[in-house]
Amino acid sequence: MQREALRVLASEPVGPYRLLRLARGRLDPGMPGQFFMLSPPGHLLPRPMSLCLAPPRELVFLIDPVGKGTRALAEAEPGETMTVLGPLGNGYCLRVEKPLLVGGGIGVAPFPYLSHALGEPPALLGFRTAHHAAAAALVPNAEVVLDPTLVTDVMPSDYDVFACGPEPMLWAVARRAPDAQLAWEAPMACGFGACYGCAVEIGGELRRLCVEGPILELKASRWRKVRRREAA
Amino acid sequence: MILNASGCLDALAAPDVARRLDAFVTKTVTPLPREGNAPVRIAETDAGMLNSIGLANPGIDRFLAATLPRLAELAIRLWVSVGGFATDDYADLCRRLDERDEVQVIELNLSCPNVEGPEETVVDIVTAARASTGKPLFAKLSAAVPDVAATATAAAEAGADGLSLVNTIRGLALDERTLAPTLATATGGYSGPALRPIALAAVFAAYRATGLPIVGMGGVETGRHALELIAAGASACALGTVLFADPRAPGRVRTELAAESRTHGFETPLAARGASHTIVSSLLSDKTKKPAIASEM
Ligand SMILES: Cc1cc2nc3c(=O)[nH]c(=O)nc-3n(C[C@H](O)[C@H](O)[C@H](O)COP(=O)(O)OP(=O)(O)OC[C@H]3O[C@@H](n4cnc5c(N)ncnc54)[C@H](O)[C@@H]3O)c2cc1C
Ligand SMILES: Cc1cc2nc3c(=O)[nH]c(=O)nc-3n(C[C@H](O)[C@H](O)[C@H](O)COP(=O)(O)O)c2cc1C
Ligand code: FES
Numbered sequence: 001m002q003r004e005a006l007r008v009l010a011s012e013p014v015g016p017y018r019l020l021r022l023a024r025g026r027l028d029p030g031m032p033g034q035f036f037m038l039s040p041p042g043h044l045l046p047r048p049m050s051l052c053l054a055p056p057r058e059l060v061f062l063i064d065p066v067g068k069g070t071r072a073l074a075e076a077e078p079g080e081t082m083t084v085l086g087p088l089g090n091g092y093c094l095r096v097e098k099p100l101l102v103g104g105g106i107g108v109a110p111f112p113y114l115s116h117a118l119g120e121p122p123a124l125l126g127f128r129t130a131h132h133a134a135a136a137a138l139v140p141n142a143e144v145v146l147d148p149t150l151v152t153d154v155m156p157s158d159y160d161v162f163a164c165g166p167e168p169m170l171w172a173v174a175r176r177a178p179d180a181q182l183a184w185e186a187p188m189a190c191g192f193g194a195c196y197g198c199a200v201e202i203g204g205e206l207r208r209l210c211v212e213g214p215i216l217e218l219k220a221s222r223w224r225k226v227r228r229r230e231a232a
Numbered sequence: 233m234i235l236n237a238s239g240c241l242d243a244l245a246a247p248d249v250a251r252r253l254d255a256f257v258t259k260t261v262t263p264l265p266r267e268g269n270a271p272v273r274i275a276e277t278d279a280g281m282l283n284s285i286g287l288a289n290p291g292i293d294r295f296l297a298a299t300l301p302r303l304a305e306l307a308i309r310l311w312v313s314v315g316g317f318a319t320d321d322y323a324d325l326c327r328r329l330d331e332r333d334e335v336q337v338i339e340l341n342l343s344c345p346n347v348e349g350p351e352e353t354v355v356d357i358v359t360a361a362r363a364s365t366g367k368p369l370f371a372k373l374s375a376a377v378p379d380v381a382a383t384a385t386a387a388a389e390a391g392a393d394g395l396s397l398v399n400t401i402r403g404l405a406l407d408e409r410t411l412a413p414t415l416a417t418a419t420g421g422y423s424g425p426a427l428r429p430i431a432l433a434a435v436f437a438a439y440r441a442t443g444l445p446i447v448g449m450g451g452v453e454t455g456r457h458a459l460e461l462i463a464a465g466a467s468a469c470a471l472g473t474v475l476f477a478d479p480r481a482p483g484r485v486r487t488e489l490a491a492e493s494r495t496h497g498f499e500t501p502l503a504a505r506g507a508s509h510t511i512v513s514s515l516l517s518d519k520t521k522k523p524a525i526a527s528e529m
Contacts, residue, residue, distance in 0.1 A: 001246070003480060039477055044424055045276045046477050067408060069276065085479070189274045189281065190476035193245025196259070196285045197274030199267075206267045206288065211245055 001192055002027050003085040008076045009058065015134030017106065018074040019052070020061045022082060029054035030087025032094070032114035033162075033183055033215045036061070037191040039083040040072035046085065047073060048188045048210075050110035050164070052138070059084070062135065064106035088191045089214045092181050094118060096160035101125075101139065102151050102173055102180075105132060107165030110183060112138045114162060126151040126169070152176055174218035184214050234458070234486055237449045237472030238313040238339060238372070238396075239285065244299070247306055249475065252482035255309035257470065258299075260341045262314075263321050265291035275405045275414040280424030280451070281473055282403050284417040287315055292328055304334040313372070315341035319353075323360040330365035338367050342387075343374035343399035354383055355390045362391030370447060372396035375427075375434040381441035394445035396470070397434045398427060424473040427451040432464045439465020439506060453481070455488025459496070463507040 006022040013019075027036075029051055037046035038061065047069045053060035065074040076082055092110075094117055101111050101123035108125055115123060120140040127133040128147050136142045145154055152172040155161075161180035163173045170182045186198040186209045199206040202216060233254040242259070243250035250256045268288025275282045290299060292314075303310055312335050314325040322340060329335050340361055342354055358371055371387040373380065375398040384395055400421025405414040413419070431450025438446055448466030451473070452458050458469040469489075474481045489501050498504040 001248070001479065003478070037477075043276060044279075044281060044473070044477065045274075083477075187272055187274055189276075189283075190479075192479060193242045194240060194249075194479070195274060195283070195476050196239070196242075196268060196288050197283060199271050199273060199285075199288065206271075208245075 001085065001088065003083065005081040005083045006059065008078050008080045008082055010078055011074065011076055014062065014138065015131045016064070017132075017135055018063045018065065019138075020063055020073060020076065022059045022061070022084065024054075024057050024059050025084075027059060027084060028087060029059060029113075031091030032117050033092035033110050033164075033181075034087040034089050035191065035214060036084050036086030036088065037188070038073055040069045041076065041080065041082070043069050043072055045069070045189050046083070046191065048088075048185075048191055048214075049073075050183070051087065051113050052109050053112045053116075062106065062109040062112075062138070085191060089210055090212075092162055092183075092215050098159050100156070100159035100161050101142075102155060102161050102163045102165075103139075104151060104165030104169040106135075107163075107169070107183070108135050108139055110164055111162075115140050118162075124151050124155060126165070171218075179217060181215050181217055184209055184216050233468035234482055234489075235311065235447060235468060235470040236475060236482075237470040238341065239283075239287075240472040240475050243306055243308070244302055246479060249479045249482065250306060250308055252480075252486075253308065254468070255311050255336065256303070256306070257311040257339060258295075258303070258313050259289055260287050260313040260315040261289050261292055261295045261325065262287055263292055263316060263324060265289065265294065270416040272414060272416050273420070275420070277403065277405045277422070279426035280403075280422050281476075282405050282415055282420035282422055283400070284415045284420035286417070292325055296328060296332065300332060300334055309336045310334055311337040311339050311370070313339040313341050316357075319356045319360045322357045323364045326361045326364035326367075326369075330367060335367060337370060337394075338365060339370045339372050339396055340392075341372050341399070343372055355386045358387050358390035358392050368393040370394040370396045370445075372399055373434070373438075374399045374401070375430045375450075376401050380434045381437040384438035384444075385441045388442040388444055392444065394447065394467075395438050395442065396447040396449065397438055397466075398431045398450045401427065401430065423451070425451040425453065428457060428460075432460060435461055435466050436464040436508065440509065452485065453478075455485050455490070455492040458485055458489045459492045459501065459504060460508075462501055462504050465506050465509065467502065467505055 004025040009021040039046040052062040065071040099121040123142040161177040164183035189195040198209040269286030371392040403422030427450030445467040448461030449470035
């Protein structure tokens with residue numbers, strides 16, 4: 001767990017989102033699906049963000065400005081510094097046969113980095129509007145569907161699914177692909193197991209998502225922690 | 233002495249953070265396991281945050297069997313925070329912990345909503361706990377009582393060896409768009425910078441009233457904040473909310489505190505203990521004299 005004040009290199013609009021480029025410093029980019037806690041200037045608590053891209057000497061995040069904290073992150077100006085802690089959480093297990101990335105909205109955030117690590121597999125991305133779908137350009141081999149079509153309406157079977165998106169989408173994906181690896185979300189104050197704020201139901205109990213996840217599988221209607229098989 | 237505030241660090245999840253403390257304080261342990269409240273359980277607010285974790289903990293049986301041995305492996309001083317819903321709960325918890333050499337201090341969380349109450353309640357609980365253990369007992373009090381000095385005195389007379397001040401204060405946050413309460417429980421405990429003046433006042437009053445060792449906490453983010461609590465009467469200082477944003481706060485605050493103390497003419501941070509009282513009394517006794525800092529130190 002490393003923490004460092006990183007320099008903001010650029011903040012670029014991508015549809016309604018912002019691509020925030022930070023100088024990497026000494027931080028490790030970690031595994032796809034892991035996250036970092038970014039401290040928005042002027043706020044007490046950091047906000048969890050998945051790593052979107054890891055070009056040399058950079059850490060890049062895709063931010064949906066939905067509230068006070070994410071707006072402050074999106075408004076950071078080049079030259080400012082931002083304190084970043086991570087990488088945190090478990091990340092996706094990459095040892096699969098036939099990967100398919102399935103995402104919705106800001107759920108595309110971890111996919112550019114994940115796609116690169118998996119050799120650019122097919123991706124299926126759903127967005128509310130064509131404006132939001134601008135983010136699909138960050139993901140190689142992406143097919144886009146727009147509301148009212150849902151990704152689960154067109155999702156092929158027999159793939160090893162990596163999913164990230166709003167909760168109803170994750171449930172729908174898990175019903176169709178029971179082995180899917182799902183990136184779950186919860187409000188987080190710390191990201192390293194200190195606050196117990198990020199509790200979600202895992203294995204029938206409320207457990208800390210930042211410690212057990214954020215990548216979980218749904219087996220027999222119960223969330224299970226995804227264990228990175230490489231690490232075993 | 234720098235500790236963590238109960239419920240604001242898991243030493244097993246972040247051992248490197250815990251090792252930078254002079255002692256690790258556990259999250260409050262209750263007689264039975266508690267899952268805690270339904271999510272959403274945290275919200276950032278103006279000048280602080282709300283939490284409604286709801287004392288999620290494994291319960292005393294699993295704590296003693298599984299958690300405590302693992303904590304002991306970290307080789308740091310251990311304070312165990314206990315909470316209950318009746319006087320007997322505290323007595324039982326203290327009796328169970330009394331048998332364990334790994335435990336240095338027991339902190340009685342007397343500020344959970346279900347046991348919050350009049351001075352008699354504090355007296356009953358501390359008396360029962362005192363009868364159940366020979367280990368040092370710190371009574372953790374809320375600042376949301378009519379008279380902190382009276383509650384502190386009651387705890388001292390019932391046998392508390394020290395005080396922990398302060399716990400969170402009830403607060404409410406509403407969602408930006410919907411105006412519905414952000415937390416699933418509606419209200420939660422308010423912590424962070426907004427507590428600083430409240431914590432200072434509580435420590436100031438309790439030090440005057442009891443002279444007991446005091447762990448001061450509430451919004452501490454810097455060495456200056458820690459020094460102020462010490463000058464108000466704290467003998468140690470605990471870091472809570474600040475740890476979430478800055479897990480390196482223990483080392484940083486320690487360094488800042490040492491430097492800040494020297495700037496104010498104190499050789500060690502503890503030499504500043506109670507300094508604000510000395511200044512106040514000299515001001516009161518002779519208004520023509522300039523306040524002399526802490527001749528008794
Ligand atoms: C592991 C993880 C990775 C994430 N990765 C990204 C990412 O790459 N890009 C991105 O834009 N967002 C990501 N998020 C979501 C992001 O952290 C939240 O949107 C952000 O914390 C909201 O903060 P705020 O102050 O802007 O919003 P607030 O004002 O706090 O809340 C705005 C709205 O969002 C809801 N909300 C608050 N926190 C969360 C949360 N953590 N998850 C879901 N809903 C929340 C609130 O209930 C409210 O309705 C991630 C979340 C997690 C847990
Ligand atoms: C997320 C969270 C969980 C807490 N859990 C406990 C607890 O289990 N027992 C307890 O006595 N205090 C608990 N507290 C209160 C803190 O120990 C501390 O008294 C309070 O937060 C004030 O300090 P701070 O402003 O530095 O956070 C908790 C506080 C927070 C923010
Ligand atoms: S975010 Fe604090 S415990 Fe998970």
